[in-house]
Amino acid sequence: MPPTHRIALHPRSHNTPARPWDRLPLQIDELTVIAKVSERCNLACPYCYYFFMGDESFATRPAQMNEAAIEQTVQALSDFIDHCHPRVIDFTFHGGEPMLLKPSRFDLLCRLLRERIAPRVKLNLGIQTNGALMTEEWIGLFSRHGVNVGVSIDGPPVYQDKARPTVQGKPSSGLVLDSVRQLQRAAEAGRIRPPGSLTVLDRTHDLDAVLDYLVHTGGFRSLSFLLPDSASGDPDFDDAAADAYGDLLCRLFDQAMADPDLHIREVAEVLKHFQVKRAVPDPAFQLRTGAAHLITSAIVVMHSDATISVDDSLIPTGAWRRSSPVLALDEYAIVDLFSHPAYGEIIQAMQDLPPACADCRWKALCRGGRLEDRPQHREGFRSRSVYCSGLKRFYAHVAAFLIENGYPQSALDAALDPALFGGSTGPDSIPSGRIKENA
Numbered sequence: 001m002p003p004t005h006r007i008a009l010h011p012r013s014h015n016t017p018a019r020p021w022d023r024l025p026l027q028i029d030e031l032t033v034i035a036k037v038s039e040r041c042n043l044a045c046p047y048c049y050y051f052f053m054g055d056e057s058f059a060t061r062p063a064q065m066n067e068a069a070i071e072q073t074v075q076a077l078s079d080f081i082d083h084c085h086p087r088v089i090d091f092t093f094h095g096g097e098p099m100l101l102k103p104s105r106f107d108l109l110c111r112l113l114r115e116r117i118a119p120r121v122k123l124n125l126g127i128q129t130n131g132a133l134m135t136e137e138w139i140g141l142f143s144r145h146g147v148n149v150g151v152s153i154d155g156p157p158v159y160q161d162k163a164r165p166t167v168q169g170k171p172s173s174g175l176v177l178d179s180v181r182q183l184q185r186a187a188e189a190g191r192i193r194p195p196g197s198l199t200v201l202d203r204t205h206d207l208d209a210v211l212d213y214l215v216h217t218g219g220f221r222s223l224s225f226l227l228p229d230s231a232s233g234d235p236d237f238d239d240a241a242a243d244a245y246g247d248l249l250c251r252l253f254d255q256a257m258a259d260p261d262l263h264i265r266e267v268a269e270v271l272k273h274f275q276v277k278r279a280v281p282d283p284a285f286q287l288r289t290g291a292a293h294l295i296t297s298a299i300v301v302m303h304s305d306a307t308i309s310v311d312d313s314l315i316p317t318g319a320w321r322r323s324s325p326v327l328a329l330d331e332y333a334i335v336d337l338f339s340h341p342a343y344g345e346i347i348q349a350m351q352d353l354p355p356a357c358a359d360c361r362w363k364a365l366c367r368g369g370r371l372e373d374r375p376q377h378r379e380g381f382r383s384r385s386v387y388c389s390g391l392k393r394f395y396a397h398v399a400a401f402l403i404e405n406g407y408p409q410s411a412l413d414a415a416l417d418p419a420l421f422g423g424s425t426g427p428d429s430i431p432s433g434r435i436k437e438n439a
């Protein structure tokens with residue numbers, strides 16, 4: 001496979017059309033950092049986009065972030081604060097498997113972030129781990145540095161061991177359950193916050209069995225579920241398959257409604273659309289922005305070799321992602337990534353509805369689906385989501401529930417008003433919280 005293309009940055013060259021962010025100061029309110037502190041993994045999950053979807057550039061980078069790269073990473077974030085004045089930085093230790101990083105380096109990175117970044121912004125630290133390497137030393141580090149823990153887990157052994165085997169082809173379910181129990185004990189003792197789970201949906205799995213395992217065996221109360229990334233490259237993926245995933249999302253919704261203490265992120269996100277006030281910018285937020293061009297949230301991937309790139313959730317877009325910029329932090333700043341035409345293309349794709357979605361009732365909510373689920377990546381992401389028919393099922397299910405439970409029809413219509421396309425978070429918002437299952 002070709003390595004990730006390392007290109008020169010010419011955001012203001014003759015070939016680059018002028019864009020607002022080339023001329024105006026840029027402000028990004030919330031930055032999500034996906035820190036590839038380890039670029040290798042101890043599991044070999046066949047669906048993993050980072051290792052098995054055509055981008056083998058990870059093999060060209062160091063297995064772990066070293067001390068010099070850690071220093072560059074923190075300095076780059078400090079410079080970013082100078083340039084873009086973010087209010088929040090969500091920093092996630094990611095991989096590969098981030099717990100393959102030496103604990104001493106994890107400790108160093110946390111300490112530098114707490115010392116140099118936390119005093120200047122609201123800093124949230126998190127780790128997304130496959131949960132096969134938990135030790136008391138690691139739990140002590142999570143506790144000391146206030147790191148939220150997410151565990152990637154696909155349910156009972158019959159599913160987990162097939163979907164998430166070790167690199168030696170062995171089962172991982174016993175290791176992961178042991179880790180989850182260590183984490184839950186630490187949470188009960190008040191040392192860390194309760195861990196969350198992250199599960200890749202599979203329409204061939206019994207979702208009730210998965211939920212039962214996560215909630216009753218694993219003790220999770222905060223759950224997240226992802227649609228598989230492989231669908232947009234699968235010629236056999238059809239509306240029937242999409243409908244099956246729509247039914248799974250409906251089932252998750254019903255479960256969350258039946259148990260108010262259960263938090264399912266994908267349900268919370270869709271409900272949020274019906275809860276927020278739209279088109280009323282926060283005055284304090286506007287004041288801070290001044291004349292700046294504003295992006296409400298943005299994602300940067302920081303690699304083990306102190307390079308940066310766009311959201312790695314876009315790896316399933318294949319050639320498009322491989323041709324996107326990879327910038328070395330000894331030459332460029334984080335803000336340069338957001339000034340690059342490739343990033344402008346992402347923003348444009350989020351703003352422009354795919355033509356096939358023009359008459360859709362749910363477009364203000366759905367926005368054409370995730371970019372990586374739109375098959376025509378190279379044509380500007382102009383196709384709608386391969387999950388479209390399933391998403392429609394899900395949205396109709398949610399709307400019906402809301403109306404049945406007293407949500408005013410007028411409020412529903414307002415939330416789905418096509419004129420509000422662009423969403424509740426502003427026209428330049430790239431959804432955050434896109435932590436995915438390659439840990």
Ligand code: SF4
Pocket residue numbers: 356357360361362363366367368369384385387388389391392
């Ligand atoms: S539900 Fe389908 S048609 Fe509607 S906005 Fe989403 S992808 Fe487009």
